[in-house]
Amino acid sequence: MSASETLAFGGPAEAGEISSRQGAPSGGGRLTLAAFLHNRRTMSGVGIVALMGLFCFIGPVLYHTNQVTVNLAIINQPPGPGHPLGTDEYGIDVLGRLMVGGQSSLELGFAVGIASTVLGALYGALSGVVGGVGDGILMRIIDTLLAVPLFILLIIVASMFSLSLSVIILILAVLSWPGVARLVRGQVLALRNREFAQAATSMGSTRWGVLFRHMIPNTLGICIVTATFGIADAIYALSALSFLGIGPPPPFTDWGTMLTDGVNNLFNGYWWQVYPPMFALVLVVLAFRQIGDALNDIVSGGQTGRVFARRRRRFGWVPMSTRYE
Amino acid sequence: MTWYLVRRLAQAIAVVFGVMVLTFILLHMEPGSVARAVLGLKATPARVAIFDHLYGLNKPLYDQFGVYMWQLLHGNFGISYQYQQPVSTLIAQRLPRDALLLGLSTVVALVIGVPTGIYQAVHHNELVDDAVAGTWFTLYSAPDFLEAFLLIALLCVEFHIFQPTFPGGISSVVGVLTDWRALVLPVFVLSINSVANFSQYSRSTAITVLASDYVKVARAKGLPRQLVLTRHVLRNSLLPVITILGLSLPGIVAGAVIAESIFNYPGMGLLFWQSALAHDYPVMLGGTLVIGIATVTGNLLADVVYGVLDPRIRYVSQ
Numbered sequence: 001m002s003a004s005e006t007l008a009f010g011g012p013a014e015a016g017e018i019s020s021r022q023g024a025p026s027g028g029g030r031l032t033l034a035a036f037l038h039n040r041r042t043m044s045g046v047g048i049v050a051l052m053g054l055f056c057f058i059g060p061v062l063y064h065t066n067q068v069t070v071n072l073a074i075i076n077q078p079p080g081p082g083h084p085l086g087t088d089e090y091g092i093d094v095l096g097r098l099m100v101g102g103q104s105s106l107e108l109g110f111a112v113g114i115a116s117t118v119l120g121a122l123y124g125a126l127s128g129v130v131g132g133v134g135d136g137i138l139m140r141i142i143d144t145l146l147a148v149p150l151f152i153l154l155i156i157v158a159s160m161f162s163l164s165l166s167v168i169i170l171i172l173a174v175l176s177w178p179g180v181a182r183l184v185r186g187q188v189l190a191l192r193n194r195e196f197a198q199a200a201t202s203m204g205s206t207r208w209g210v211l212f213r214h215m216i217p218n219t220l221g222i223c224i225v226t227a228t229f230g231i232a233d234a235i236y237a238l239s240a241l242s243f244l245g246i247g248p249p250p251p252f253t254d255w256g257t258m259l260t261d262g263v264n265n266l267f268n269g270y271w272w273q274v275y276p277p278m279f280a281l282v283l284v285v286l287a288f289r290q291i292g293d294a295l296n297d298i299v300s301g302g303q304t305g306r307v308f309a310r311r312r313r314r315f316g317w318v319p320m321s322t323r324y325e
Numbered sequence: 326m327t328w329y330l331v332r333r334l335a336q337a338i339a340v341v342f343g344v345m346v347l348t349f350i351l352l353h354m355e356p357g358s359v360a361r362a363v364l365g366l367k368a369t370p371a372r373v374a375i376f377d378h379l380y381g382l383n384k385p386l387y388d389q390f391g392v393y394m395w396q397l398l399h400g401n402f403g404i405s406y407q408y409q410q411p412v413s414t415l416i417a418q419r420l421p422r423d424a425l426l427l428g429l430s431t432v433v434a435l436v437i438g439v440p441t442g443i444y445q446a447v448h449h450n451e452l453v454d455d456a457v458a459g460t461w462f463t464l465y466s467a468p469d470f471l472e473a474f475l476l477i478a479l480l481c482v483e484f485h486i487f488q489p490t491f492p493g494g495i496s497s498v499v500g501v502l503t504d505w506r507a508l509v510l511p512v513f514v515l516s517i518n519s520v521a522n523f524s525q526y527s528r529s530t531a532i533t534v535l536a537s538d539y540v541k542v543a544r545a546k547g548l549p550r551q552l553v554l555t556r557h558v559l560r561n562s563l564l565p566v567i568t569i570l571g572l573s574l575p576g577i578v579a580g581a582v583i584a585e586s587i588f589n590y591p592g593m594g595l596l597f598w599q600s601a602l603a604h605d606y607p608v609m610l611g612g613t614l615v616i617g618i619a620t621v622t623g624n625l626l627a628d629v630v631y632g633v634l635d636p637r638i639r640y641v642s643q
Binding site: 146260263 | 475
């Protein structure tokens with residue numbers, strides 16, 4: 001057992017509710033720090049996110065631009081000296097705007113992804129541990145929330161509060177936690193009857209002890225996967241909201257707002273207002289989804305990274321190639 | 326099985342009722358009055374009072390809810406404040422259009438997604454796998470309004486192949502189909518955005534299926550590669566797709582507001598969005614009801630069809 005394996009994020013995780021219904025081989029996957037660090041796909045994703053984070057948060061320190069006042073003298077200028085990526089329809093430097101917009105997109109993504117996962121995981125684990133009638137009621141509440149159309153909540157919350165980034169974070173977190181709760185509950189139901197949970201109960205551990213000591217740590221793997229996808233989805237959702245015109249007033253901006261302004265000017269031929277935010281947005285969303293996808297492969301144990309192949313070989317068992325031919 | 330269905334149906338009705346209660350409360354929490362939204366800011370207090378009395382808006386909330394539910398049980402969805410038309414008429418006009426647009430794009434995504442997913446599984450962990458997954462994920466990650474505008478710029482403005490938007494005042498599904506050149510782009514945009522869903526699920530199932538013993542047996546007894554892929558792998562990889570199809574039913578009913586507004590396609594999404602902006606409660610409640618029913622029906626259908634297609638799954642009544 002190597003030292004890195006003791007740094008495990010989580011224990012043995014069963015495959016999710018859907019895949020266990022498929023009769024797929026479950027379990028086996030273990031989300032360790034080593035598995036995370038040695039996976040080509042997770043690390044390339046983390047690298048892209050880190051670079052984007054540096055660009056957005058350190059960039060403005062090195063590259064000073066005016067991101068607040070409108071300057072009509074220099075609107076819609078193509079890339080050139082002074083403005084490496086040109087200016088937008090308000091005469092604001094696009095490169096600097098990309099950094100400021102990225103800040104809000106990334107902040108929102110992380111906040112929503114983490115908040116909804118924590119909330120959903122606690123609720124789902126609680127529901128799974130309680131079981132019986134309580135579980136039934138808690139899950140019908142989830143069903144109800146999932147069936148309420150998104151727009152109603154959006155419009156109502158948007159008209160009740162003056163919109164700021166934190167309010168949008170709140171709205172998106174409220175909208176996205178029920179899905180997580182359902183997933184974690186399925187996981188807990190699968191784990192509840194496993195030997196280690198029964199052993200803990202037989203040794204006098206209370207329901208709550210089992211919940212916090214065993215269930216939540218054991219679902220951490222799948223929670224991290226969900227949070228990663230949640231970050232990507234939140235950044236994507238923010239861009240859709242910006243397109244519909246729901247968002248904080250200027251000078252607030254995010255990549256979605258920039259894109260919306262950009263596509264409105266697309267037919268004027270101002271390509272520099274479209275492609276930079278497009279590139280940034282797609283790259284970051286793609287990076288988070290890639291991390292999530294790779295982590296999911298590790299957790300579900302279906303397609304293991306290098307670490308697993310090596311470890312298995314050490315035990316004298318080489319996995320049969322899943323390749324078809 | 327019968328008992329299972331009865332229990333699920335009872336739960337479904339409870340969920341739909343919960344959705345209605347929640348929506349009703351939420352709608353009335355919204356600041357601003359309906360009368361002001363409909364009559365305008367210059368309406369006199371007397372006219373506002375008449376409006377409130379006419380639509381029962383001055384009654385207590387539980388009373389209003391009771392009246393609404395009673396009418397609903399008689400098939401009366403109420404009258405839209407904004408359009409002055411029965412809500413059922415509005416929904417009946419727009420629902421088939423959305424079913425056409427989103428149903429068609431789901432089918433296109435399915436037809437592209439499942440075979441490429443299996444192809445990826447066969448070439449699992451090779452360069453092709455990464456390239457195909459990368460393509461679908463990029464299209465999935467780009468906002469749909471961006472894809473729509475770029476395609477319009479390329480195919481309509483540059484090459485004049487398709488119509489960018491629908492002509493105003495389209496009425497029925499037949500009207501939509503006669504303008505099929507305008508239908509191509511919205512269907513295409515919506516489908517390339519969701520191919521990743523289908524291809525990733527069928528890929529991961531196909532990887533498991535390919536490693537299973539029955540596929541090895543089929544191959545060992547001499548079945549040709551193509552036959553094994555279609556007869557064993559494809560059929561088993563379709564199982565998770567059924568779940569996704571069931572879960573996408575509410576999306577088909579709810580419409581796609583962004584695509585609809587770009588392509589001038591008056592569907593449910595646009596109706597819902599405009600009535601939300603205009604405090605048009607009857608339309609929003611009616612739409613919520615339809616979407617809620619579609620959600621629970623989709624879940625139920627996915628589970629039941631899954632059980633019928635996969636004999637390994639048996640529902641035990643408790």
